[in-house]
Amino acid sequence: MKKITILGSTGSIGVSTLDVIERHPDRFEVFALSAHSRVEELAQQCKKFQPRYAVMSPANNAASQLAKRLTELNVSTEVLADAGTSAGALEAIASHDDTDYVMAAIVGAAGLAPSLAAARAGKRVLLANKEALVMAGQLFMDAVKQGGATLLPIDSEHNAIFQSLPRDYEAGLHQVGVKKIILTASGGPFRTRALSDLQNITPDEACAHPNWVMGRKISVDSATMMNKGLEVIEARWLFDAKPEQIEVVIHPQSIIHSMVEYVDGSVIAQLGNPDMRTPISYGLGFPERIDGGVATLNLARTGKLEFEALDEDRFPCVRLAYDAMRRGGTAAAQLNAANEVAVDAFLSNQLAFVDIPAVIESVLSKVSFTNAHSLNEIMAADADARELAHQAVIERRMVSRL
Numbered sequence: 300m301k302k303i304t305i306l307g308s309t310g311s312i313g314v315s316t317l318d319v320i321e322r323h324p325d326r327f328e329v330f331a332l333s334a335h336s337r338v339e340e341l342a343q344q345c346k347k348f349q350p351r352y353a354v355m356s357p358a359n360n361a362a363s364q365l366a367k368r369l370t371e372l373n374v375s376t377e378v379l380a381d382a383g384t385s386a387g388a389l390e391a392i393a394s395h396d397d398t399d400y401v402m403a404a405i406v407g408a409a410g411l412a413p414s415l416a417a418a419r420a421g422k423r424v425l426l427a428n429k430e431a432l433v434m435a436g437q438l439f440m441d442a443v444k445q446g447g448a449t450l451l452p453i454d455s456e457h458n459a460i461f462q463s464l465p466r467d468y469e470a471g472l473h474q475v476g477v478k479k480i481i482l483t484a485s486g487g488p489f490r491t492r493a494l495s496d497l498q499n500i501t502p503d504e505a506c507a508h509p510n511w512v513m514g515r516k517i518s519v520d521s522a523t524m525m526n527k528g529l530e531v532i533e534a535r536w537l538f539d540a541k542p543e544q545i546e547v548v549i550h551p552q553s554i555i556h557s558m559v560e561y562v563d564g565s566v567i568a569q570l571g572n573p574d575m576r577t578p579i580s581y582g583l584g585f586p587e588r589i590d591g592g593v594a595t596l597n598l599a600r601t602g603k604l605e606f607e608a609l610d611e612d613r614f615p616c617v618r619l620a621y622d623a624m625r626r627g628g629t630a631a632a633q634l635n636a637a638n639e640v641a642v643d644a645f646l647s648n649q650l651a652f653v654d655i656p657a658v659i660e661s662v663l664s665k666v667s668f669t670n671a672h673s674l675n676e677i678m679a680a681d682a683d684a685r686e687l688a689h690q691a692v693i694e695r696r697m698v699s700r701l
């Protein structure tokens with residue numbers, strides 16, 4: 300029986316993970332759950348899965364609200380809380396001796412510290428929280444090695460690449476005959492939209508992804524294609540790839556989840572319906588295959604699989620991410636921080652959709668880049684970039700009012 304901690308259990312990935320776990324009561328048990336603000340949803344999950352611990356973020360007294368609700372529901376789950384920050388309690392459930400697997404499914408920089416704690420504690424880390432690797436790639440991969448953790452990518456592209464690589468790829472991509480990693484991208488909801496329309500895009504339009512149902516932040520990232528930029532950086536760290544070994548191709552159907560090209564010209568791909576329960580099941584069952592309730596792929600019904608080149612003028616975020624990756628040090632953490640602030644501002648109607656890349660570019664032109672040897676250095680760089688991004692958002696708003 301494997302005991303599982305889910306960081307971010309009320310989110311899109313968290314809910315899909317619980318759905319897979321529920322199908323295998325003989326294999327998996329929920330050890331701990333966490334959420335940011337949705338008290339009632341977490342209470343209902345606790346009622347159903349009876350975890351030993353639950354963690355709520357400290358804002359709005361959510362932990363005591365949850366504890367009260369659990370008492371009413373007669374659930375014995377213990378609510379862990381911290382003064383000021385939830386990081387301590389999240390790290391505790393991520394690294395607890397009694398948990399085997401940790402699903403890292405918090406969105407954004409908030410997921411870094413607990414994901415890192417799971418890696419250091421030698422857990423099987425199912426990594427959905429790509430921002431953790433983008434911010435702290437070297438530190439994270441070192442923690443995985445030193446902690447003896449097993450890192451399994453849950454992001455569908457990286458899971459596809461993992462499945463398409465030979466098991467001994469850690470010897471080095473060159474060593475195992477890999478020429479290139481090819482990340483597929485759907486192109487999001489605005490792939491063919493007239494550029495002049497993008498000025499007035501609303502948050503709901505940006506979150507209406509043609510193939511995937513996801514949380515709002517990653518949905519906006521998919522619409523700007525910063526998601527693919529972050530994934531390029533994620534691939535660089537997960538597979539120790541050089542920037543020039545990572546390519547992006549648009550594939551609007553999201554059936555091929557990514558590919559690996561070998562020196563002999565072979566290209567190995569992983570296909571499937573766009574359903575995150577496939578990579579989640581893979582991560583939970585590995586090295587076995589388990590049923591995650593995913594519908595059978597019907598290629599005859601799909602009909603066409605199409606491909607096209609990425610339009611960098613339409614999607615400048617991909618170039619910004621490649622630039623940050625090549626620069627190294629804290630640059631990717633600063634890119635990520637600026638993006639989080641810009642996306643947040645867009646989602647709360649404080650920034651135009653087309654100004655998201657402009658805010659990021661302005662931040663990256665002002666920050667100073669340093670080494671990323673420690674979590675402190677990375678968090679300081681993250682904080683600086685956030686500050687500059689908030690200023691850039693205000694400046695853009697003032698310009699757009701003129």
Ligand code: NAD
Binds near residue numbers: 308309385409453
């Ligand atoms: P979501 O917004 O649906 O859920 C996020 C979860 O994190 C929620 O449980 C929320 O309570 C928690 N959370 C948010 N802010 C927090 C904070 N400050 N502190 C603690 N907890 C916090 O997001 P999602 O779509 O499930 O995505 C989660 C992660 O997985 C993201 O990093 C995303 O990029 C990645 N991912 C998601 C998908 C997908 O299909 N949804 C696919 C690939 C990768």
Ligand code: MG
Binds near residue numbers: 454455456530
């Ligand atoms: Mg992805």
